[in-house]
Amino acid sequence: MVAAESSRRGSHSPSPEKDDYALPADYKPYVPVAKRRAQLLTQLGKHQTKRIKTTEEIEAEVAENRTAEEEEERAREKARRERTLFQAAQEVKEKQALENANKTAADLAAEQEAKMLAEMERGQKKLAGVQELAQGTVWTESLKTSWRPPRFLRDMSEVQHQEVRDKHHIIAEGEDIPPPIDNFTDMKVPKPILDYLQAKGIKRPTPIQMQGIPTAFSGRDMIGIAFTGSGKTLAFCLPAIMASLEMEARVPFARGEGPVGLIICPSRELARQTYEQCVAMGQALKESGQYPEIRSLLCIGGISMADQADVLNRGVHVAVATPGRLIDMLDKGRLNANNCRYLCMDEADRMIDMGFEEDVRSIMSHFKHQRQTLLFSATMPRKIQDFAAQSLINPILVNVGRAGAANMDVIQEVEYVKQEAKMVYLLECLQKTPPPVIIFSDSKNEVDGEWGGDWRPRVVADDSDIQEYLLLKGVEAVAIHGSKTQEEREYAIRSFKTGAKDVMVASGVASKGLDFNEIQHVIVYSMPKEIEDYVHEIGRTGRSGKTGIATTFVNMNTSEQTLLDLKYLLLEAKQKIPEFLLSIDDPRAKHGGALKGCSICGGLGHGITDCPKLEEANRRTQAAQLKYAGGGY
Numbered sequence: 001m002v003a004a005e006s007s008r009r010g011s012h013s014p015s016p017e018k019d020d021y022a023l024p025a026d027y028k029p030y031v032p033v034a035k036r037r038a039q040l041l042t043q044l045g046k047h048q049t050k051r052i053k054t055t056e057e058i059e060a061e062v063a064e065n066r067t068a069e070e071e072e073e074r075a076r077e078k079a080r081r082e083r084t085l086f087q088a089a090q091e092v093k094e095k096q097a098l099e100n101a102n103k104t105a106a107d108l109a110a111e112q113e114a115k116m117l118a119e120m121e122r123g124q125k126k127l128a129g130v131q132e133l134a135q136g137t138v139w140t141e142s143l144k145t146s147w148r149p150p151r152f153l154r155d156m157s158e159v160q161h162q163e164v165r166d167k168h169h170i171i172a173e174g175e176d177i178p179p180p181i182d183n184f185t186d187m188k189v190p191k192p193i194l195d196y197l198q199a200k201g202i203k204r205p206t207p208i209q210m211q212g213i214p215t216a217f218s219g220r221d222m223i224g225i226a227f228t229g230s231g232k233t234l235a236f237c238l239p240a241i242m243a244s245l246e247m248e249a250r251v252p253f254a255r256g257e258g259p260v261g262l263i264i265c266p267s268r269e270l271a272r273q274t275y276e277q278c279v280a281m282g283q284a285l286k287e288s289g290q291y292p293e294i295r296s297l298l299c300i301g302g303i304s305m306a307d308q309a310d311v312l313n314r315g316v317h318v319a320v321a322t323p324g325r326l327i328d329m330l331d332k333g334r335l336n337a338n339n340c341r342y343l344c345m346d347e348a349d350r351m352i353d354m355g356f357e358e359d360v361r362s363i364m365s366h367f368k369h370q371r372q373t374l375l376f377s378a379t380m381p382r383k384i385q386d387f388a389a390q391s392l393i394n395p396i397l398v399n400v401g402r403a404g405a406a407n408m409d410v411i412q413e414v415e416y417v418k419q420e421a422k423m424v425y426l427l428e429c430l431q432k433t434p435p436p437v438i439i440f441s442d443s444k445n446e447v448d449g450e451w452g453g454d455w456r457p458r459v460v461a462d463d464s465d466i467q468e469y470l471l472l473k474g475v476e477a478v479a480i481h482g483s484k485t486q487e488e489r490e491y492a493i494r495s496f497k498t499g500a501k502d503v504m505v506a507s508g509v510a511s512k513g514l515d516f517n518e519i520q521h522v523i524v525y526s527m528p529k530e531i532e533d534y535v536h537e538i539g540r541t542g543r544s545g546k547t548g549i550a551t552t553f554v555n556m557n558t559s560e561q562t563l564l565d566l567k568y569l570l571l572e573a574k575q576k577i578p579e580f581l582l583s584i585d586d587p588r589a590k591h592g593g594a595l596k597g598c599s600i601c602g603g604l605g606h607g608i609t610d611c612p613k614l615e616e617a618n619r620r621t622q623a624a625q626l627k628y629a630g631g632g633y
């Protein structure tokens, strides 16, 4: 300390040998105390304005910075995602466009059809009684019957049964299909009925009977499809009689009991014809003296039930009915379905067709027990087949030929006849074959009111005109159409059937399923819009294996779509195609479209997107909606 003091002091003392006024290198000027204090205060003041932040403030600042960063990141992510979604949508679109470009128009149409069908099916209720639907009653087992095929048939292999089916062009689908039987004796049909059939010229079963009767006798639900005039009526009437016989043998029927079998038909005329067949078989059993009496009842509008009081009083075995009258009788308790176990619908597609399902459900609501359900028709579009199959129990589908195909025994001649020339040409046409001849005129709209039993359509000018013209020309003609009374219609059918009258003018719907003897010629005076109706109309000839002719008039009034349906039907039946039909272009054929038939109406010339039947149904629905929307003024 002393040394340092002396050296510092020494360095500040001027030296005479060196420059007395030069400052040393480490010279620091002297700052007076007051100034030093002021400087210190100034410095301290600066520190005071730059205050130290608290921990909370620092955390808040950090958090704020983080939120801002996250916000930024989120925005960046959103933009990224949006872009990806957009890109994905774009990619899907591009992929779809590429796929569509590879698809044919037919593929696209098929896709659209599938979508439309799925849409239609959504919410469609099963065919079952209201209570069954509400309670969710589901039958899983077919009805049990005592009938068995003969031992030798049971011992045969499935391959052998299939050979028989193939030989007769029978297609049977389902589980445990009973064997086809090619004679009535092996079906164990009672002798008096065999004799009755023989007397009618019915010696061997037709293909639909070979497979259909054993199926029905076994208690199985079935859908039977076979061309017009192929003997479907016997295939469902005989099982109804046999089921009744079995029940009657156990406990005889008394007043208020029955029916066992219920057959529903879409028109009064068809119901009467079917009823007559049941009565004839019941009569044959009764007359033999070996079997109990089987009583049938006809339940149609326009007839008095008092006439059948005897049957009602002694118990009914088989009731043949139109829906309207049947619902009425069931609702009023004049008939009950308590013992009913066999339900058949003839021309079933028409019954299940758009708009009529509710009537069928309403009938089914009266059943107390499980039933066996059978549906028959010559035309049964796929949509109706599928829907019906869902409602049946383990059903068997028996098909003879394509559903909706024309009877191959009918020679179809299609002629272009101008509207104004039709009447005159009709006379000429009548000369083609000897009578009886049936003439159909398209009066579809006029017979709209037919369903529901009490058929009171509006006046059909066309039919009346034709009949009047023929009468004027000396032709013995009768007519059945809506402006005629029930008696007039019955008289017309009777006199035509017995041969007292040569020509019958009819509306298409009224004549569905009617079986007239020996009709060699059907004239389709105006082509119906729906090809199914045409198939039924020309099917009044060429029945039970005989050949017949159908002449059809078409002209500018016939829609191109109908003409296309007709063209393909003729092609399928290997008929001659007139030049004007050949020249009609089929837009689908251009695109290589497969002809599988419209699912709604079975027509081969269009798909469901342009189905005339669907159009008509939609038109009706809209009209009904407008009516209700109008409110009851």
Ligand SMILES: Nc1ncnc2c1ncn2[C@@H]1O[C@H](COP(=O)(O)OP(=O)(O)OP(=O)(O)O)[C@@H](O)[C@H]1O
Pocket: 200, 201, 202, 203, 204, 205, 206, 209, 226, 227, 228, 229, 230, 231, 232, 233, 234, 377, 378, 512, 513, 514, 515, 539, 540, 543, 544
């Ligand atoms: N096995 C048979 N052999 C000969 N004729 C038969 C046979 N079965 C029925 N028939 C007769 O064939 C004709 C047509 O029968 P049916 O009326 O049952 O035909 P369908 O198939 O119901 O026709 P549609 O579809 O037009 O109603 C009737 O006259 C009937 O008597």
